Amino acid sequence: MKKRIALVDDDPSVLELHKVIFEIEGHEVTGYSSSSAALEGVTRDPPDCLLTDIMMPEMDGTELTRRLRQNPALANLCIVVVSSKVYAADRKRALDAGANGFIPKSRSNPQAMVGEVMALITETISLGFWGTRGTMPMSGPQTLRYGGNTACISLTFPDGHVFVFDAGTGIYPLAGQLMGQGKKLNGTVLLSHPHWDHINFLPFFTPLFVPGNQFEIVGADQDGLSLEQLVANQMDGVHFPITPSEWGARVGYRSLGEGCYDIGPAKVSTMLLCHPGNCLGYRVDFGGLKIAYVTDNELYPEDSDMFSPVYLQRLTEFVSHCDLLITDTSYTDEEYPKRINWGHSALSRVVNLARQAQVKELYLFHHVPEHTDDDIDKMLQQAAALCAGSSTVCKAAQALETVRLNAV
Numbered sequence: 001m002k003k004r005i006a007l008v009d010d011d012p013s014v015l016e017l018h019k020v021i022f023e024i025e026g027h028e029v030t031g032y033s034s035s036s037a038a039l040e041g042v043t044r045d046p047p048d049c050l051l052t053d054i055m056m057p058e059m060d061g062t063e064l065t066r067r068l069r070q071n072p073a074l075a076n077l078c079i080v081v082v083s084s085k086v087y088a089a090d091r092k093r094a095l096d097a098g099a100n101g102f103i104p105k106s107r108s109n110p111q112a113m114v115g116e117v118m119a120l121i122t123e124t125i126s127l128g129f130w131g132t133r134g135t136m137p138m139s140g141p142q143t144l145r146y147g148g149n150t151a152c153i154s155l156t157f158p159d160g161h162v163f164v165f166d167a168g169t170g171i172y173p174l175a176g177q178l179m180g181q182g183k184k185l186n187g188t189v190l191l192s193h194p195h196w197d198h199i200n201f202l203p204f205f206t207p208l209f210v211p212g213n214q215f216e217i218v219g220a221d222q223d224g225l226s227l228e229q230l231v232a233n234q235m236d237g238v239h240f241p242i243t244p245s246e247w248g249a250r251v252g253y254r255s256l257g258e259g260c261y262d263i264g265p266a267k268v269s270t271m272l273l274c275h276p277g278n279c280l281g282y283r284v285d286f287g288g289l290k291i292a293y294v295t296d297n298e299l300y301p302e303d304s305d306m307f308s309p310v311y312l313q314r315l316t317e318f319v320s321h322c323d324l325l326i327t328d329t330s331y332t333d334e335e336y337p338k339r340i341n342w343g344h345s346a347l348s349r350v351v352n353l354a355r356q357a358q359v360k361e362l363y364l365f366h367h368v369p370e371h372t373d374d375d376i377d378k379m380l381q382q383a384a385a386l387c388a389g390s391s392t393v394c395k396a397a398q399a400l401e402t403v404r405l406n407a408v
């Protein structure tokens, strides 16, 4: 498939050589002879991929990468650092700065470089954390790092299809990022359940109002209410002045139960979670990657009358060997006894689940409003201590953080 490639190299002969080999393969190429020109040009008119030399005067390729990554509108840009230096330290610096790949500059076999770049472009998916808070949004200096917006996560696939998990207030900054791309959008909104912190900002998702965009909204029906009614009821002209009939995009609905579905370019599996009403957990399988979004969910302690070994076993299998598990860690173990049957989990129970399931990365999620950034730091430390000796790494999503995942 034809791609738009931007190249930056201060050596005119290398720039010309690379331009020719990408053009021979049918790609559209823009060349920049300096990093400052590339920064300006790529920001104004983003390509699919930027290949940057590492050693350049004024601003090296790593610094250029870092600066481009500070711009949320370029979250999906594939950046590849091409270097005649192949030291591990340089590779690490480039990848830490946000590059998708670091490949050696080869004059003898430049076609191999094209292949490596294409593999990176076509196999990278990016995950964006737009809202990580549960229950209600919380603004103020105490929530700046982990964020105060309610649940919303995006997953963008190589073909541009975007998954939007839940429509809390975090969907508003995501809308800004998607609209900033200035192109037609094709996506799926995957709702876990219709509690306010998961659906009430769907009316502010501006891509739904743009003709030419195409979205499917998927999720579970509730007693007597279809998924479409659940969405429409909060946009009935009384609770919100604009109704779904005013959406300009083509919007369809699909009611899901437990099962396995083809959605966009991925396989999506669902499981009903332990939470009031019908609440779906999702697992996405794509290109050998497994990503699970499991919220809201209560894991009862084993000494509780409500504990179900069958449920725990099913959930463990559902998230087994996931690359990422983003899940409800609302409470500390000390807080949980005062919140039993509220539908949310305590930290150690979740860590046990992740360890048992051999999850690679556990993301603490659905932070309760009263937890400050410092409180979440402490929970992360506790989770890391509980994970010691296992292969599971614990993280907590930072507001507006993007994670790039290479298909295996």
Ligand SMILES: [Zn+2]
Residues within 6 Å of the ligand: 134, 135, 195, 197, 198, 296, 366
């Ligand atoms: Zn919630």
Ligand SMILES: [Zn+2]
Residues within 6 Å of the ligand: 193, 195, 275, 296, 343
């Ligand atoms: Zn809920």
